Amino acid sequence: MKRSALILFILFVPSLVLAASSDLINAAKKEGNVVVYSITSRIANAAKSFEAKYGITVSAHNLKDFELIEKVTSEGANKVYGADFIIAQDSGRVFGEIIKPGYAYSYVPPDMKNIIPKMYQDPLYFSFITKAFIYNSETYTYPTITNVWELTEKKWEKKFWFKDPLKEGVNANFLTMVTSPEVSKQLEAAYERHFGKKITLTTPNAGYEWIKGIINNQLVMFTSDTKMANSLGVKGQNIDAVALGTYSKLRYREKKNLALMPIMGMEPFAGFFYPSFLLIRDNAKNPNAAKLFIEYLLTEEGFEPWSGSLGTYSSNPNIKPYPGDNTLDVWSRILVLESPEFIYQNRTDVEEFWNSMIY
Amino acid sequence: MLIAHRTKSFLRKPENVILLCLLIILTYLILLPLFSIVGDTFKVHSSELMRIKGAETGDFTSYHWKSIFIGKYSKNIFYKPLVNTVLVALATCFIAIFLGGVFAWLVTRTDIQFKKTISSLLILPYIMPSWTLAMAWLNFFKNKHVGAPGLFTAFTGIQTPDWFAYGFFPITIVLGLHYAPFAFILIGGILRNMDANLEEAAQILKAGRWRIIRKITIPIVLPAMLSTFLLVFSSAMSAFAVPAFLGSPVRFQVLTTQLFRTLNGMSPGYGFLIALVMIVIGALILTGNQMLVGKRKSFATVTGKSSNISLVNLKKARIPLSIILLVLLLLITIVPLITFAVQSFMVSSGNLAAENFTALFWVGEGRPDVLSGEPGILRNKYIYIGLWNSIRLSILVSLLAGTVGLLVGYAVVKRRGTLAANTLDRLSFFPYLLPSMAFGAIYLSMFAVRRGFIPSLYGTFAILVLIGTVKYLPFASRAGINAIFQLGREIEEAAMIFGVSWWKRMVKIIVPIQKASVLSGFLLPFISSMRELSLYILLVTPSTKILTTMLFQYNEKGWDQYANAIILFIVIVVISLNLIVNKVTGASIDKGIGG
Numbered sequence: 001m002k003r004s005a006l007i008l009f010i011l012f013v014p015s016l017v018l019a020a021s022s023d024l025i026n027a028a029k030k031e032g033n034v035v036v037y038s039i040t041s042r043i044a045n046a047a048k049s050f051e052a053k054y055g056i057t058v059s060a061h062n063l064k065d066f067e068l069i070e071k072v073t074s075e076g077a078n079k080v081y082g083a084d085f086i087i088a089q090d091s092g093r094v095f096g097e098i099i100k101p102g103y104a105y106s107y108v109p110p111d112m113k114n115i116i117p118k119m120y121q122d123p124l125y126f127s128f129i130t131k132a133f134i135y136n137s138e139t140y141t142y143p144t145i146t147n148v149w150e151l152t153e154k155k156w157e158k159k160f161w162f163k164d165p166l167k168e169g170v171n172a173n174f175l176t177m178v179t180s181p182e183v184s185k186q187l188e189a190a191y192e193r194h195f196g197k198k199i200t201l202t203t204p205n206a207g208y209e210w211i212k213g214i215i216n217n218q219l220v221m222f223t224s225d226t227k228m229a230n231s232l233g234v235k236g237q238n239i240d241a242v243a244l245g246t247y248s249k250l251r252y253r254e255k256k257n258l259a260l261m262p263i264m265g266m267e268p269f270a271g272f273f274y275p276s277f278l279l280i281r282d283n284a285k286n287p288n289a290a291k292l293f294i295e296y297l298l299t300e301e302g303f304e305p306w307s308g309s310l311g312t313y314s315s316n317p318n319i320k321p322y323p324g325d326n327t328l329d330v331w332s333r334i335l336v337l338e339s340p341e342f343i344y345q346n347r348t349d350v351e352e353f354w355n356s357m358i359y
Numbered sequence: 360m361l362i363a364h365r366t367k368s369f370l371r372k373p374e375n376v377i378l379l380c381l382l383i384i385l386t387y388l389i390l391l392p393l394f395s396i397v398g399d400t401f402k403v404h405s406s407e408l409m410r411i412k413g414a415e416t417g418d419f420t421s422y423h424w425k426s427i428f429i430g431k432y433s434k435n436i437f438y439k440p441l442v443n444t445v446l447v448a449l450a451t452c453f454i455a456i457f458l459g460g461v462f463a464w465l466v467t468r469t470d471i472q473f474k475k476t477i478s479s480l481l482i483l484p485y486i487m488p489s490w491t492l493a494m495a496w497l498n499f500f501k502n503k504h505v506g507a508p509g510l511f512t513a514f515t516g517i518q519t520p521d522w523f524a525y526g527f528f529p530i531t532i533v534l535g536l537h538y539a540p541f542a543f544i545l546i547g548g549i550l551r552n553m554d555a556n557l558e559e560a561a562q563i564l565k566a567g568r569w570r571i572i573r574k575i576t577i578p579i580v581l582p583a584m585l586s587t588f589l590l591v592f593s594s595a596m597s598a599f600a601v602p603a604f605l606g607s608p609v610r611f612q613v614l615t616t617q618l619f620r621t622l623n624g625m626s627p628g629y630g631f632l633i634a635l636v637m638i639v640i641g642a643l644i645l646t647g648n649q650m651l652v653g654k655r656k657s658f659a660t661v662t663g664k665s666s667n668i669s670l671v672n673l674k675k676a677r678i679p680l681s682i683i684l685l686v687l688l689l690l691i692t693i694v695p696l697i698t699f700a701v702q703s704f705m706v707s708s709g710n711l712a713a714e715n716f717t718a719l720f721w722v723g724e725g726r727p728d729v730l731s732g733e734p735g736i737l738r739n740k741y742i743y744i745g746l747w748n749s750i751r752l753s754i755l756v757s758l759l760a761g762t763v764g765l766l767v768g769y770a771v772v773k774r775r776g777t778l779a780a781n782t783l784d785r786l787s788f789f790p791y792l793l794p795s796m797a798f799g800a801i802y803l804s805m806f807a808v809r810r811g812f813i814p815s816l817y818g819t820f821a822i823l824v825l826i827g828t829v830k831y832l833p834f835a836s837r838a839g840i841n842a843i844f845q846l847g848r849e850i851e852e853a854a855m856i857f858g859v860s861w862w863k864r865m866v867k868i869i870v871p872i873q874k875a876s877v878l879s880g881f882l883l884p885f886i887s888s889m890r891e892l893s894l895y896i897l898l899v900t901p902s903t904k905i906l907t908t909m910l911f912q913y914n915e916k917g918w919d920q921y922a923n924a925i926i927l928f929i930v931i932v933v934i935s936l937n938l939i940v941n942k943v944t945g946a947s948i949d950k951g952i953g954g
Contacts, residue, residue: 078817080817230707355432
C-alpha cells in the first residue's frame with residue numbers, strides 16, 4: 001500500500017531544480033570543514049565531489065554500524081565532539097540510543113520537505129539498503145533453490161553463508177524479524193509447501209525453528225559482505241554455496257570478474273532491507289556545513305556514488321535506481337523490512353537464542 | 360621535630376622521592392582501575408536497556424554475574440570460550456618453548472651456520488603484527504568452506520580439511536611461531552650467560568651429549584623455561600586478532616573474541632566481567648612468576664665466564680640442517696611479506712592473469728565499482744593520518760615508558776630489599792599480565808568520565824599514550840632494573856662525593872655507561888606499540904585511528920590489498936628503526952643472542 005503511494009508520488013511530482021539557499025552556503029563555507037561518521041564507505045566519493053563543489057573540507061569516517069553507535073553514544077554521554085553528522089543504520093538502536101537521549105536530531109532541508117515522503121522525514125531517511133540471497137551464476141545457470149527451508153536440509157550443509165549477525169546489527173535485526181508473527185506465519189506456510197506436512201515446533205515459532213535449522217546445518221559466518229561476495233562469485237572453482245548478503249556487491253561483477261546473481265524467487269522471502277538515517281549531532285561544530293552536505297546527499301548529484309550502481313535506493317523518490325536494477329517497490333514485496341518497535345522488544349531474546357546455539 | 364627531621368632527610372634522597380611518586384601514580388593508573396571495572400560489572404549500561412527491561416542506565420544489577428556464571432547460556436557465552444582459551448594458551452606455550460628452545464640451543468651450542476641471519480630472522484615473527492601469519496595461513500590454506508581456495512589448493516588440487524585450515528590448530532601454530540622468538544631470547548640469554556664450566560666438567564667426565572643436555576643444560580634453563588611459559592601463556596591468553604581471523608569460519612571462540620563482541624555490541628556488562636576473569640588469571644600468573652623468580656635469585660649471580668664452550672659438531676648434518684632451518688624461517692617471515700606485496704597489486708587473489716594486476720590500490724582515485732570508493736593507498740589521506748598517529752603514539756609511549764622504567768629501575772635497585780621497592784617492582788610489572796583488551800576495557804570505563812581533576816579522556820589521543828605507557832612499562836622497568844643493577848654502587852658514590860647533582864649523575868654517568876640496556880627499554884615499547892591492536896582497539900575514535908586498527912578494519916571488510924599494504928608499512932617502520940638503533944648503539948631486542 002505504502003509503496004504504491006510512493007510510485008504515485010514519483011509519477012506526479014515534477015522534478016524540481018534544487019538549490020540550497022545562499023545563506024546556508026555562505027554559513028557553511030565560513031565553517032570550512034565538516035566531519036561525518038558513516039556506515040557506507042562510498043561516502044568518500046560523495047565527500048570528494050562535495051569538496052570540489054563547495055570548497056569545504058570533509059573528513060569522512062567509515063565505521064561499522066555497532067561501532068558507530070558505540071562511538072556516538074560514548075561521545076554523546078561525555079560531551080565529546082567527534083562528528084558533525086552521521087549516517088547510521090540499525091533502526092532500533094538508532095532510535096533508542098541516539099535519538100531518544102538527544103545525541104542527534106533530524107534536519108530536513110526546506111527544498112526536500114515536499115519531495116521526500118513524510119514517513120521518511122522523522123527521522124530523516126537517507127537510503128534503503130537491500131540484502132538478498134545470492135548464488136554463483138557460473139556454477140548454476142539458474143537458482144537451484146527456491147525455498148529457504150531447503151537451507152536446513154543435508155544438501156546445503158556448510159553451504160549457506162551469512163555475515164555474523166553479532167558483527168552487524170541489521171543482520172541481527174533480520175533474524176529478529178524472522179521470528180515476528182507475520183514472517184513466522186509465512187515461514188510456516190512455506191514449510192508446508194516444501195515438506196508437504198505441518199511444522200512441529202521445538203521452539204516458540206517457525207522463525208526460531210528456521211534459525212535453529214540453519215545453525216544446525218553448519219551455517220558459515222563471514223566477517224564482511226564484501227569478502228562473502230568475493231568468495232562466492234569466483235569463476236572456475238565450482239562454488240556451490242548460497243549467500244545472504246548485500247545486494248549492491250553485485251556491482252563488483254565486471255571489474256572483479258565475479259559470477260553473482262540474486263535469487264529473486266526465494267520463498268517466502270528473498271532477503272531483507274533496511275533504512276539508513278541522516279542525523280546531525282547535538283554538539284556539531286559545523287552544523288551549517290553538515291546541513292549543506294545532507295542536502296547535497298539527497299540530490300541526484302550527491303547520491304551518484306550510490307545510484308551509479310545497483311542495490312542502494314535514495315529516500316528521494318526523484319532519484320531513479322541504476323538502469324536495469326529493480327525498483328525499491330519490487331524489492332519491498334519480496335524482502336523483509338525491519339520494524340524498529342518489534343526489534344527493540346525482541347532482539348535480545350533472539351540474540352540470546354542465537355548465542356545459545358552458535359558456539 | 361624528630362619526625363619532621365626524618366621526613367626531611369628521607370626526602371633529600373632522590374630515590375625516595377621517585378619511589379614515593381611512582382607508587383602513588385602507578386596505584387592510580389593500575390590498581391584503581393581494577394575497582395572501577397568491578398563496579399562496571401554491577402551496572403546497567405545504555406546499550407543494555409533493551410536487555411534488562413525496566414532498568415535505567417547506571418542502576419545496580421546482578422544480571423551480568425548471573426547470566427555469565429549460572430545463566431541458561433553461560434556455557435556458550437563463557438565456559439566454552441574459557442576452556443578454548445586455556446587450551447590455546449597451553450598449546451601455544453608448548454610450541455613456542457619447543458621451537459624457541461631448539462633454536463636457542465642450536466645457535467648457542469652448536470656449529471650451525473648462518474647464526475646471525477637465523478637470529479635476526481627469528482625475531483621477525485615477534486616484530487610483525489601477530490596476525491600477519493594468520494593472514495598468510497588463510498591465503499595459503501583456506502578451503503572451499505569460505506569460497507575461493509587458497510594457494511595450496513590452487514596448486515595441488517588437495518582440499519585442506521577444516522581442522523587444518525581454521526580453528527584450534529592454526530591458531531596455536533601461528534601464535535606459537537609468534538611467541539617462539541620470546542622463548543628464543545629468554546632461553547638463549549640464559550644459555551649464553553650460564554657458566555660453561557658445568558658442561559665442560561661433564562664433558563671431561565665423558566658424559567654423552569644428550570646426557571649433558573638432559574642432566575645439566577635443561578635443569579639450568581628450566582627456570583627460564585618456566586618463566587617463558589608463564590609469560591607466553593598470559594600473552595597467548597590475551598591474543599585477539601589471530602583467533603578472530605582463524606577462528607571465525609568454524610565459530611571457534613576464545614575469551615578475547617567474546618570480550619570484543621560483548622563490549623562493542625549490546626552487552627558491555629558481560630564484557631567487563633569477562634575482562635575481570637582474565638585479570639584474575641593474569642594476577643595468579645604473576646604470583647606464580649614471582650615465586651619462581653624468587654627461587655631463581657639464589658643462583659643467578661653471574662660469575663666470571665669461562666672460556667667458550669666447545670660447540671657441538673653437527674658433522675654431516677651441519678649443512679643440510681642449516682639450510683633447512685634457513686628455508687623454514689624464510690617461509691614464515693619473508694615469503695608472507697612478499698605475497699602481501701604482490702597481492703596488493705591484484706584485483707582478485709589467486710588469479711595470475713596479467714589483466715588482474717593493477718596499481719589501482721596504490722595510486723587509484725577510488726572507484727565505487729572496485730572497492731567502495733576508497734582512494735589508493737598513496738593518495739589516501741586517512742592512511743597518512745593513521746601512519747602519523749601510529750608513529751607519534753609509539754614515539755611518545757616509548758619516551759614516557761622508557762623514562763619511567765629507568766626511574767623505576769633506579770628507585771628499586773637503590774632501595775632494594777625494602778617493602779616499598781618490592782611493591783613498586785611488582786606494580787610496574789603487573790600491566791604485563793593484564794590482557795591487553797581487558798586493560799583497554801578498564802581504561803574505557805575508568806577514563807570515559809571526568810574523575811576529579813582529570814577530564815574525560817575518551818576520544819583523546821592522550822588516553823592512547825597513557826595506556827600504551829602503562830602497558831609497556833614492564834619492558835622498560837625490567838630493562839631499567841637490569842641496567843642499574845649491573846652498575847656498581849661505587850661509580851655513583853664517587854660522583855656523589857664530588858657533589859655532582861642527581862640529574863647530572865643520571866644523564867652524564869649512568870645512562871651513557873648503560874646505554875645499550877637503557878635503549879632497549881625504549882625500543883621494546885616502541886615496537887610493541889607500533890604493532891599493537893587489541894590494547895587500542897576499544898579506545899580509538901575515528902580521529903585518533905592508528906594503522907593497526909585500520910588494518911583490522913580493512914581485513915574484516917575483505918579489502919585485502921589495503922590491509923596488505925599497511926602490514927608492509929608497519930613492518931618497514933619497525934625493522935628500519937630496529938636496524939638503525941642497532942647500528943648506532945648496539946642495542947636491539949635480540950641483544951645477547953646470535954653468533
